[in-house]
Amino acid sequence: MKASNRKIGVVLPGRPGWTKIAGIVGILLLPFGLNRPRPSSDEPVTITFLDPEWSHDLTERNVLPDESLQEFTRQTGIRVKHLPAPESALDQLGLVRELLRKGASSPDVSGVDVIWPGTLSEDLIDLKPYFVKELSSVDPDVVASYTVKGKLVAVPYIADVGVLFYRKDLLREYGYGTPPRTWDQLEKMAARIQQGERAKGQKDFWGFVWPGADGENLTCNALEWQVSEGGGRIIEADDTISVNNPDAVRAWKRAAHWVGWISPPTVVSYQEWDAKNVLNSGRAAFWRGWASDYFLSDESSWLTIRDKIGITSVPGGRAVRAGSLGGFGLGVSRSSAHPAEAMELIRFLVRRETQLETVRSHAEPPKQLELYELPSILKAYSHFDVGQHQNGGGVVSRPSSVTGQKYEEVARLNRFASSAIDESKFRWRATHQARRHSENATQTISRVVGLAVCSRR
Numbered sequence: 026m027k028a029s030n031r032k033i034g035v036v037l038p039g040r041p042g043w044t045k046i047a048g049i050v051g052i053l054l055l056p057f058g059l060n061r062p063r064p065s066s067d068e069p070v071t072i073t074f075l076d077p078e079w080s081h082d083l084t085e086r087n088v089l090p091d092e093s094l095q096e097f098t099r100q101t102g103i104r105v106k107h108l109p110a111p112e113s114a115l116d117q118l119g120l121v122r123e124l125l126r127k128g129a130s131s132p133d134v135s136g137v138d139v140i141w142p143g144t145l146s147e148d149l150i151d152l153k154p155y156f157v158k159e160l161s162s163v164d165p166d167v168v169a170s171y172t173v174k175g176k177l178v179a180v181p182y183i184a185d186v187g188v189l190f191y192r193k194d195l196l197r198e199y200g201y202g203t204p205p206r207t208w209d210q211l212e213k214m215a216a217r218i219q220q221g222e223r224a225k226g227q228k229d230f231w232g233f234v235w236p237g238a239d240g241e242n243l244t245c246n247a248l249e250w251q252v253s254e255g256g257g258r259i260i261e262a263d264d265t266i267s268v269n270n271p272d273a274v275r276a277w278k279r280a281a282h283w284v285g286w287i288s289p290p291t292v293v294s295y296q297e298w299d300a301k302n303v304l305n306s307g308r309a310a311f312w313r314g315w316a317s318d319y320f321l322s323d324e325s326s327w328l329t330i331r332d333k334i335g336i337t338s339v340p341g342g343r344a345v346r347a348g349s350l351g352g353f354g355l356g357v358s359r360s361s362a363h364p365a366e367a368m369e370l371i372r373f374l375v376r377r378e379t380q381l382e383t384v385r386s387h388a389e390p391p392k393q394l395e396l397y398e399l400p401s402i403l404k405a406y407s408h409f410d411v412g413q414h415q416n417g418g419g420v421v422s423r424p425s426s427v428t429g430q431k432y433e434e435v436a437r438l439n440r441f442a443s444s445a446i447d448e449s450k451f452r453w454r455a456t457h458q459a460r461r462h463s464e465n466a467t468q469t470i471s472r473v474v475g476l477a478v479c480s481r482r
Contacts, residue, residue, distance in 0.1 A: 069102055069103070070102075070103050070104065070363050071104040071106060072103060072133040072363050072366050072367050072370060073105070073108055073131040073132040073133050073134070074105050074106070074107055074132060074133070075120075075121065075124075075132035075136060076108065076110060077110045077117050077136035091107065097370060097373045097374075100373070101369060103366045103369065105370060106131075108132055117136070117138070118138065118141055121136075121141075121145065124358075125145065125359075126148060128360045130358070130360055130361055133358055133362070133363055134357060134358075134370055134371060135356050135357075135358065136182075136353045136354075136355060136356075137149070137179035137355065137356045138352075139171070139353060139354070139422070139425070140241075140423055140432060141178075141425070142170070142171050142172070142173050142179060142425065143426045143427065143428055143429035143430065143432055144425075144430050144432065145178060145356065146174075146429070149179065149357060149358060149359060150356070150357045150359055151176040151177055151178075152177045152180055152357065152368070152371075153175075156368075156371075156375075159180065159372065159375050160180070160181075163181050164184075166350065166422060167184060167350065167402070169422065169426070170350055170422045170425075170426065171354045171426075173426045173429070178354075179353075179354030180355050180356075180371050180375055181352070181354045182352075182354050182355045182371075182374065182375060183353050183378075184351075184402060185316055185351035185352040186315070186316050186350060186351065186400045186420055187245055187249060187313065187314075187315060187316075187339050188314060188315065188316050188337065188348055188400065189205075189311060189313055189314075189336070189340060190304060190312040190318070190334055190335070191204045191310065191311050191312075191334070191335045191337065192218075192310050192330075192335075193333060193334065193395045194333045195222070195310050195333075196218075196310075196335075199214070199217055199218050201214055203397060204335060204337040204397050204398075205311075205337075206338075206340060206341065206346065207340050207342065207346075208250075208279060208341070208342055210340065211311060211340050212283075212287060214232070214310065215231075215287040215310055215311055216286070218232055219231060219287060219310065222310075227307075227308070230308050230309070230310075231287065231289050231303065231309050232309070232310050232311060233283060233287045233288050233310065233312070233313075234288060234292060234295065234300040234309045234311070234312050235288065235292060235295070235312065235313040236297045236300050237284075237288075237295050238293070238294050238295055238299075239440060242297055244436045244439065244440055245349035245423070246313060247277065247280075247440060248439075249313075249339050249347060249348060249349055250276040250277065250280050250342075251272075251273045252345060252347055253339075253340070253341045253342035253343075253344060253346060253347065254272045254273070254275055254343050254344055255272040255343055255344035255345075256270055256275070256344075257270065257273060258421060258422075258424065259423070259424050259439050260424035260427055260428065260435070264427065272343075272344070276342060297314075300313070301314065301318070304330075305329055305330060307330060313339065315351060316399075316400070316403060331393055331394065334393075335394070335396070336394065336395070336396055336399065337398050337399065337417075338398055338399060338417045338418030339400075339418055341418065345419065346417075346418035346419070347420055348400050349420070349421055349422075349423065350402075350420040350423075355371045355375070382405045386404075386405045386406075396409045396411065397411055398413060398417040398418075400417050400418045400419070401417050401418070401419055401420075
């Protein structure tokens with residue numbers, strides 16, 4: 026699987042942009058109808074594909090199937106109507122839910138973000154019996170992220186993972202032969218490089234930048250900090266909640282200490298592009314991003330200092346080294362008029378990605394880019410690794426499958442818990458629920474999802 030160039034978030038639709046795109050897609054779906062009849066035996070089947078990576082303004086691009094879908098039609102005779110999606114994952118979820126829950130027979134195939142399965146599980150077909158062969162070669166942690174109570178809601182298709190970008194030129198200049206493997210090492214390197222660069226006159230240089238604004242990127246960051254210190258995954262495999270424990274608190278206190286020290290005070294309002302721009306302008310030594318932000322994406326042209334960059338796994342703590350899992354899978358609507366043909370499209374797309382991954386594994390390494398101990402999920406790039414790929418980090422999944430439609434509330438509560446450690450530095454918004462009930466986030470999450478609180482202290 027290739028890595029996604031999308032960032033992840035979940036809210037209900039509400040912005041004008043969603044209304045505009047929904048109206049456009051509604052028009053596109055009119056020829057198919059909510060309950061379109063099956064074609065006659067001599068009429069070719071046409072299925073619809075709502076592709077989250079094909080988001081754009083229809084006035085700027087023709088609505089035409091891309092090359093891969095044209096090849097699918099040549100091989101199978103099945104036509105595919107390629108539908109646009111809103112640009113943000115937030116609005117995409119709203120659109121998919123709206124269409125599926127109206128019982129519309131379109132879209133037949135939908136992109137399913139890695140944190141949507143719990144929300145959409147009742148509206149999509151269980152694909153596990155139909156993709157046994159394809160799933161056998163997929164990382165079990167990835168498959169688990171698309172599985173809800175034993176039901177495979179979507180077939181994993183595009184995978185992404187959190188990584189650490191670093192300035193390889195500055196590491197060499199300050200005497201470091203390898204990037205940091207632990208948060209302790211990152212702190213020392215970041216502080217030293219920051220001090221040295223400021224002494225040269227670059228007063229706005231920072232050691233480490235990351236997206237700290239309230240949102241899904243912060244959920245991913247906080248989860249990586251928490252799990253690295255052995256503080257749990259918010260909700261564990263046995264359905265207990267593990268938020269309020271000394272290991273998690275220690276991880277969050279560490280992050281709070283970064284603000285104003287090696288990270289700018291404004292990092293708590295940084296969106297993804299804010300942090301990217303600081304790195305790209307030469308004002309940071311380290312940046313927590315996604316694998317898709319550079320060498321796994323066609324959009325890496327945003328980085329103008331690519332000859333100075335390296336990528337490695339997110340640092341670890343006392344327990345493990347793990348990056349948050351991102352990406353999306355492909356699901357089939359329960360009300361699709363052509364489920365067999367829809368599954369055939371998914372099988373074709375997944376097979377094509379497998380073939381592309383084989384090509385990548387034998388390709389020349391990206392020019393000028395240093396790769397060191399990449400996350401284990403990026404197997405296709407292991408031969409580029411100048412370090413030991415087996416020492417790279419693993420992946421950690423957000424608890425979206427178990428929380429279902431309450432995931433956003435749980436994620437927001439966990440962000441509140443992490444930001445409340447040092448209110449003088451972390452001015453992230455507390456949830457009204459936590460204030461109103463005067464409970465810690467663990468107890469509130471327990472009430473929201475109806476699970477027990479882990480007694481570990």
